[in-house]
Amino acid sequence: MTIISFDDYLISKVIFVQILAMSKILVIGSCGQIGIELVLELRKTHGNHNVIASDIKENYPQSIAEGPYIQLDIMNSNKLTSLVKENNVKEVYLLAALLSATAEKKPLFAWELNMQGLFNVLELAKDKLIEKVFWPSSIAVFGKNSPADNTPQHTIMEPSTVYGISKLAGERWCEYYFNKYNVDVRSIRYPGLISYKSAPGGGTTDYAVDIFIQALKSQSYTCYLKPDAKLPMMYMSDAIRATIEIMQAPRDNIKVRSSYNLSGISFDPEELAAEIKREIPNFSMNYAPDFRQEIAESWPNSVDDSFAKNDWNWENKIKIQGIVKKMLDGLS
Ligand code: NAD
Numbered sequence: 001m002t003i004i005s006f007d008d009y010l011i012s013k014v015i016f017v018q019i020l021a022m023s024k025i026l027v028i029g030s031c032g033q034i035g036i037e038l039v040l041e042l043r044k045t046h047g048n049h050n051v052i053a054s055d056i057k058e059n060y061p062q063s064i065a066e067g068p069y070i071q072l073d074i075m076n077s078n079k080l081t082s083l084v085k086e087n088n089v090k091e092v093y094l095l096a097a098l099l100s101a102t103a104e105k106k107p108l109f110a111w112e113l114n115m116q117g118l119f120n121v122l123e124l125a126k127d128k129l130i131e132k133v134f135w136p137s138s139i140a141v142f143g144k145n146s147p148a149d150n151t152p153q154h155t156i157m158e159p160s161t162v163y164g165i166s167k168l169a170g171e172r173w174c175e176y177y178f179n180k181y182n183v184d185v186r187s188i189r190y191p192g193l194i195s196y197k198s199a200p201g202g203g204t205t206d207y208a209v210d211i212f213i214q215a216l217k218s219q220s221y222t223c224y225l226k227p228d229a230k231l232p233m234m235y236m237s238d239a240i241r242a243t244i245e246i247m248q249a250p251r252d253n254i255k256v257r258s259s260y261n262l263s264g265i266s267f268d269p270e271e272l273a274a275e276i277k278r279e280i281p282n283f284s285m286n287y288a289p290d291f292r293q294e295i296a297e298s299w300p301n302s303v304d305d306s307f308a309k310n311d312w313n314w315e316n317k318i319k320i321q322g323i324v325k326k327m328l329d330g331l332s
């Protein structure tokens with residue numbers, strides 16, 4: 001047993017009390033594709049103890065075990081309120097949701113989770129228990145009648161999926177809580193996100209992750225979208241940087257209180273397959289489009305993110321060749 005002096009004991013106790021008193025960041029849905037990487041990045045800046053990871057899952061990945069983890073169902077608003085009060089949480093990143101393809105299989109459940117989860121967090125911010133909220137929207141807010149190329153920030157929005165409907169409604173509610181209750185909620189319409197640290201959660205854009213896993217495993221992939229299904233995409237590190245940059249921007253710079261268009265790069269399955277073939281010459285691609293093709297057809301080919309560029313200096317960095325290299329290196 002190590003014996004420490006009374007002075008050392010007092011110092012460590014003061015430090016412990018100071019850590020407890022510091023305001024905390026809470027990431028809800030932290031075991032998912034974005035959550036794991038966001039928790040790791042936030043902890044680099046704020047320290048492991050100041051970023052609480054939470055998810056409905058009882059077991060959490062080892063990669064986020066360096067800091068606190070609290071199991072939480074976002075639908076349980078009483079537990080969320082206690083967690084926020086007891087831990088002095090001032091900033092929340094709400095990532096828990098059902099994504100597009102999974103949501104189509106459970107539409108009413110998806111609507112309930114995607115909307116009620118958001119209300120539970122916005123209400124805490126309205127009551128001034130939380131100071132700042134991040135909530136992600138998606139390119140899924142657009143529909144067949146939106147301009148497909150360079151889709152503007154403000155345009156026709158008629159989503160046809162339950163996921164897109166819930167994201168568009170969520171955007172309207174975010175703006176409402178800002179206008180009526182001065183809630184500092186910030187949001188991005190993420191494109192399809194590509195990463196290797198955790199599996200994607202059931203989206204239409206997931207092929208752009210699965211393709212790398214199969215390319216390395218069997219040098220072939222059967223794609224559930226058509227060869228020319230062009231979609232906006234982004235590498236995860238750019239998306240995490242965008243998330244942190246919008247949250248760090250001065251409050252007055254955030255002029256769009258629904259959600260910002262965010263552009264990375266756009267490509268279709270055929271183009272991605274061609275890039276992979278440069279690295280893995282034996283790679284071959286087959287196509288067996290399913291219900292996700294119809295979803296992809298209703299989404300933009302590319303989006304105009306000039307509002308994000310002007311308001312908080314957004315700039316995408318990683319292009320398709322960079323993504324292919326990072327994914328193959330990372331998965332290898
Ligand atoms: P994901 O499915 O990988 O992760 C979601 C996490 O939420 C999971 O770990 C899940 O266990 C958790 N969760 C589910 N129900 C919960 C509940 N009731 N309480 C607490 N946690 C719960 O999703 P993701 O890709 O990380 O996406 C996060 C957010 O970003 C979602 O709102 C999604 O709509 C949005 N988004 C993602 C993408 C993308 O390409 N990944 C694109 C656009 C928008």
Ligand code: SER
Binds near residue numbers: 137138202
């Ligand atoms: N990547 C997401 C999806 O396909 C877009 O929000 O569902």
